[in-house]
Amino acid sequence: MRLNLTVNGRPHQADEAWEGESLLHVLRERLGLPGSKNACEQGECGSCTVYLDDVPVCSCMVAAGQAQGRAVRTVEGLADGDRLDAVQQSFVDSGAVQCGFCTPGLLVQAHDLIERNPEPTDAEIRESLAGNLCRCTGYEKIMDAVRLAAQRKAVS
Amino acid sequence: MSAHVNAPSRAPQDLSESITGGVGESPSRPDGNLKVRGDYAYSSDLWAEDMLWGATLRSPHPYARIAGIDVGQALAYPGVYAVLTHEDVPGDNRYGLKIVDQPVLAEDVVRFRGEAVALVAADHPETARRAVELIAVDYEVLDPVTDPKRAAHDGTLPKLHPESGRENNLVRYQPVVRGRQDVSADVVVSGTYTLGMQDQAFLGPESGLAIPAEDGGVELYLSTQDLHSDRKQTARALGLPPDKVRLTMSGVGGAFGGREDLSIQAHVCMLAMHTGKPVKMMYDREESFYGHVHRHPAEMYFEHGATREGKLVYLKARMYFDGGAYASKTPVVVGNATTLGTGPYEVPNVDIAGWGVYTNNPPCGAMRGLGAVQPAFAYEAQMDKLASALDMDPVELRQRNAVDQGSVLHTGQKLDYPAPVGELIERARNLPMPPERDPAAEPDIRDLPGGAANTTHGEDVARGVGYAAIIKNVSYAEGADDYSTARVSLQAVGGEAVAMVHTAAAEVGQGLVTVQQQIARTELGVERVNIHPNDTSVGDSGSSSASRQTYITGGAVKTACEAVRETLFERATARLGHAVPDLTIVDGKLVSDSHGVLADVVDILGDEVIECTREYHHRPTYPLDPETGQSELVHVQHAFSVHRAVVDVDTQLGLVKVVALDCVQDVGKSVNPDAIVGQIQGGAVQGMGLAVMEEIQVSDGLIRNPSFTDYLIPTILDTPPMKVDIIERGDPHAPYGVRGVGEPPTISAGPAVLAAIRAATGLDLTHAPAGPEHITGTAH
Numbered sequence: 009m010r011l012n013l014t015v016n017g018r019p020h021q022a023d024e025a026w027e028g029e030s031l032l033h034v035l036r037e038r039l040g041l042p043g044s045k046n047a048c049e050q051g052e053c054g055s056c057t058v059y060l061d062d063v064p065v066c067s068c069m070v071a072a073g074q075a076q077g078r079a080v081r082t083v084e085g086l087a088d089g090d091r092l093d094a095v096q097q098s099f100v101d102s103g104a105v106q107c108g109f110c111t112p113g114l115l116v117q118a119h120d121l122i123e124r125n126p127e128p129t130d131a132e133i134r135e136s137l138a139g140n141l142c143r144c145t146g147y148e149k150i151m152d153a154v155r156l157a158a159q160r161k162a163v164s
Numbered sequence: 165m166s167a168h169v170n171a172p173s174r175a176p177q178d179l180s181e182s183i184t185g186g187v188g189e190s191p192s193r194p195d196g197n198l199k200v201r202g203d204y205a206y207s208s209d210l211w212a213e214d215m216l217w218g219a220t221l222r223s224p225h226p227y228a229r230i231a232g233i234d235v236g237q238a239l240a241y242p243g244v245y246a247v248l249t250h251e252d253v254p255g256d257n258r259y260g261l262k263i264v265d266q267p268v269l270a271e272d273v274v275r276f277r278g279e280a281v282a283l284v285a286a287d288h289p290e291t292a293r294r295a296v297e298l299i300a301v302d303y304e305v306l307d308p309v310t311d312p313k314r315a316a317h318d319g320t321l322p323k324l325h326p327e328s329g330r331e332n333n334l335v336r337y338q339p340v341v342r343g344r345q346d347v348s349a350d351v352v353v354s355g356t357y358t359l360g361m362q363d364q365a366f367l368g369p370e371s372g373l374a375i376p377a378e379d380g381g382v383e384l385y386l387s388t389q390d391l392h393s394d395r396k397q398t399a400r401a402l403g404l405p406p407d408k409v410r411l412t413m414s415g416v417g418g419a420f421g422g423r424e425d426l427s428i429q430a431h432v433c434m435l436a437m438h439t440g441k442p443v444k445m446m447y448d449r450e451e452s453f454y455g456h457v458h459r460h461p462a463e464m465y466f467e468h469g470a471t472r473e474g475k476l477v478y479l480k481a482r483m484y485f486d487g488g489a490y491a492s493k494t495p496v497v498v499g500n501a502t503t504l505g506t507g508p509y510e511v512p513n514v515d516i517a518g519w520g521v522y523t524n525n526p527p528c529g530a531m532r533g534l535g536a537v538q539p540a541f542a543y544e545a546q547m548d549k550l551a552s553a554l555d556m557d558p559v560e561l562r563q564r565n566a567v568d569q570g571s572v573l574h575t576g577q578k579l580d581y582p583a584p585v586g587e588l589i590e591r592a593r594n595l596p597m598p599p600e601r602d603p604a605a606e607p608d609i610r611d612l613p614g615g616a617a618n619t620t621h622g623e624d625v626a627r628g629v630g631y632a633a634i635i636k637n638v639s640y641a642e643g644a645d646d647y648s649t650a651r652v653s654l655q656a657v658g659g660e661a662v663a664m665v666h667t668a669a670a671e672v673g674q675g676l677v678t679v680q681q682q683i684a685r686t687e688l689g690v691e692r693v694n695i696h697p698n699d700t701s702v703g704d705s706g707s708s709s710a711s712r713q714t715y716i717t718g719g720a721v722k723t724a725c726e727a728v729r730e731t732l733f734e735r736a737t738a739r740l741g742h743a744v745p746d747l748t749i750v751d752g753k754l755v756s757d758s759h760g761v762l763a764d765v766v767d768i769l770g771d772e773v774i775e776c777t778r779e780y781h782h783r784p785t786y787p788l789d790p791e792t793g794q795s796e797l798v799h800v801q802h803a804f805s806v807h808r809a810v811v812d813v814d815t816q817l818g819l820v821k822v823v824a825l826d827c828v829q830d831v832g833k834s835v836n837p838d839a840i841v842g843q844i845q846g847g848a849v850q851g852m853g854l855a856v857m858e859e860i861q862v863s864d865g866l867i868r869n870p871s872f873t874d875y876l877i878p879t880i881l882d883t884p885p886m887k888v889d890i891i892e893r894g895d896p897h898a899p900y901g902v903r904g905v906g907e908p909p910t911i912s913a914g915p916a917v918l919a920a921i922r923a924a925t926g927l928d929l930t931h932a933p934a935g936p937e938h939i940t941g942t943a944h
């Protein structure tokens with residue numbers, strides 16, 4: 009199967025993709041974009057979260073064919089060149105990153121939350137990140153990071 | 165960058181971001197930017213031109229004899245390059261951390277469901293998986309040994325490891341006895357407590373890439389907790405001298421003990437050497453449940469006697485640990501559990517015994533809090549039970565019996581460093597409480613048990629508060645020569661003094677890279693410190709486990725920096741033509757109190773590199789007497805934490821909402837306060853998971869829930885805000901006075917949560933995790 013899609017604003021083509029391959033597999037193994045992570049490939053952990061046409065999805069649960077002709081934005085596409093997005097910078101500054109395996113998915117999910125809801129309450133942050141598992145941090149510093157990112161985005 | 169000729173793309177990165185901050189500050193992680201950009205190279209991201217994919221055939225039976233293996237069909241499948249069985253293991257077909265008892269690939273018998281039987285290398289992961297299914301194994305299924313107590317004592321059961329020479333299916337038996345054995349007490353409480361099997365559930369799957377080397381050796385890029393231990397075991401299996409097996413750490417997606425044993429290491433190297441091509445292996449989540457060890461489930465009988473005033477008189481304890489099919493860390497679990505089984509309390513008369521056994525259940529080994537988590541659930545439940553029998557405040561009871569510096573533990577070891585348990589308990593009690601629920605106000609259902617499932621609006625919800633105080637040993641014990649190696653260099657680069665720290669100590673997310681930089685900055689007075697990727701071209705650092713790396717590898721980095729500094733001072737003295745007392749380095753300049761600024765470090769260095777490699781060994785520990793468990797110093801250090809949990813329980817449905825989970829911990833010296841808070845909060849949530857939801861369901865030797873759909877770990881919705889109160893009572897024997905941090909909170913959080921649920925419900929709750937079925941009394 010030949011797959012055409014836009015990733016992080018650039019057109020990409022994957023030749024010889026298998027029928028059963030997930031979008032996650034295509035990104036990681038065929039397009040050289042391993043930033044999105046593969047902690048479960050069962051739709052349970054959120055580490056593979058990417059934007060598919062502006063909606064966050066678990067890319068491990070999207071068949072490659074479903075992404076035909078569509079726009080994908082991954083963690084690699086959040087920063088503006090050298091300038092980190094406020095969500096990324098806040099994760100670093102708040103100590104919300106330990107092993108970092110959950111981080112790419114959390115960043116996309118949190119980025120989307122703040123786009124939709126610039127001043128989320130704690131309960132709203134928890135609700136929106138409930139599909140993203142983190143085994144290292146206990147989530148407290150992730151809460152700090154999202155609050156900080158919302159503040160920073162509000163003033164910028 | 166380490167210059168491997170055939171390094172994979174996305175090879176491990178030098179960490180050279182310029183960050184400032186020494187010991188005691190909280191600089192951010194040098195790998196933080198890479199991680200938030202998605203650019204950090206995890207072992208699952210590795211890729212090499214022309215690489216193959218490996219896959220593993222695993223036993224579907226917990227116990228069976230292998231009558232034959234036919235690889236013909238698999239080998240004929242298009243795209244398949246190799247199918248290997250035990251006959252293809254080039255070296256010794258055995259490995260193991262403490263006892264070398266596990267086959268690299270099963271020979272005539274499989275001892276657990278999931279045991280590796282054969283390997284495939286193919287051009288696509290799916291091809292490899294399909295080929296695995298085409299391997300025909302002729303099994304004669306046997307009756308599995310699944311009851312750990314019977315495994316210890318029943319001589320009629322099959323012996324799973326007859327070569328062990330030990331009785332029945334015993335891996336280790338250890339008693340610890342002290343004081344009188346014929347004592348009675350005013351008040352006696354007892355109970356039998358059980359613990360389910362917990363999974364480390366690190367998010368980064370087991371993975372690695374092996375590249376055959378021209379000298380007949382192999383380069384292995386992987387995620388692990390201990391490069392040198394992996395190398396030793398892998399080289400043995402490959403029949404190669406260790407220097408032909410070169411390991412480089414790739415990004416590690418969490419570990420928590422689950423990466424101490426081999427998983428892909430020997431397998432992927434075998435495939436690479438056999439095919440002559442780079443081979444990548446990566447487990448999916450289900451295979452990960454079979455591919456690594458878990459926390460030992462336990463059954464523990466505890467009996468405490470106390471005076472009417474609430475002073476402990478005696479403790480009798482019997483503990484059984486199911487090690488599963490292979491020994492892994494079972495001997496250490498028995499050692500830790502029996503030597504820490506009193507908890508952080510003085511007990512004059514002690515009779516503890518622990519058994520670790522082989523069964524046909526999944527193998528168990530290291531997980532955060534190794535061997536200290538299990539007894540903590542028992543002794544802390546007992547402390548509450550005793551308090552209630554004495555009609556005494558449980559906090560008061562704990563304080564009355566808490567150890568302190570100078571206390572002698574039941575092993576005979578005297579605590580010759582601060583042990584501020586009473587203070588920790590007092591501080592925990594004094595932490596602010598979360599607000600009470602206002603019964604009149606309309607509740608936000610998201611704050612209640614059941615949350616958005618909308619199962620209650622506050623009716624039948626009861627609140628409870630529970631405390632737990634715990635003790636953990638830090639570092640390797642029982643006479644192990646525990647050490648780490650660090651290579652530190654200093655040179656002038658572009659007019660600035662730059663240090664490089666090189667160790668094999670695994671960065672698994674805990675922040676060791678940050679700590680190493682902080683130590684180098686503090687000791688060398690320079691700002692720029694690069695971290696070389698971890699690999700086996702430098703000496704052994706031991707494992708990132710047992711809360712030991714800041715202490716041991718921190719000690720090695722400090723010692724190597726001191727040597728570099730000495731050399732620099734010698735050169736400065738030679739250059740200046742006279743000795744200067746009290747020399748120090750500040751902001752890249754040599755300074756003395758008496759002479760002011762003497763020279764720039766870069767000028768002293770010139771074109772030369774000063775490089776020093778040093779080992780740091782902690783003071784010797786001693787084995788336990790096999791009959792009495794006595795030892796003058798079995799553990800080099802103990803660490804202590806106290807948790808206070810507040811829970812709301814829907815008593816009708818058995819649903820629990822943890823409202824607060826606050827911790828007080830002595831860290832000796834707070835090297836990086838923010839990172840320590842992160843360790844404590846993350847550790848606490850793993851302990852909470854074990855208390856309320858995490859259990860690998862095993863029946864008849866089979867794992868029933870090998871997925872994140874059925875094995876639940878806490879989400880952000882399950883997790884409460886967590887206050888952390890850190891105190892620093894330095895250990896004079898440790899570098900900077902540090903005390904291990906990572907494990908204690910995992911140990912104290914769970915028993916505190918269970919205590920809070922008991923307080924809310926009035927139930928006994930003797931099993932962890934306590935699920936709805938236990939709270940509503942519907943468990944069978």
Ligand code: FES
Binds near residue numbers: 045051056067068
């Ligand atoms: S990898 Fe997609 S949800 Fe876990």
Ligand code: FES
Binds near residue numbers: 106107109143
């Ligand atoms: S930082 Fe390791 S899983 Fe979240």
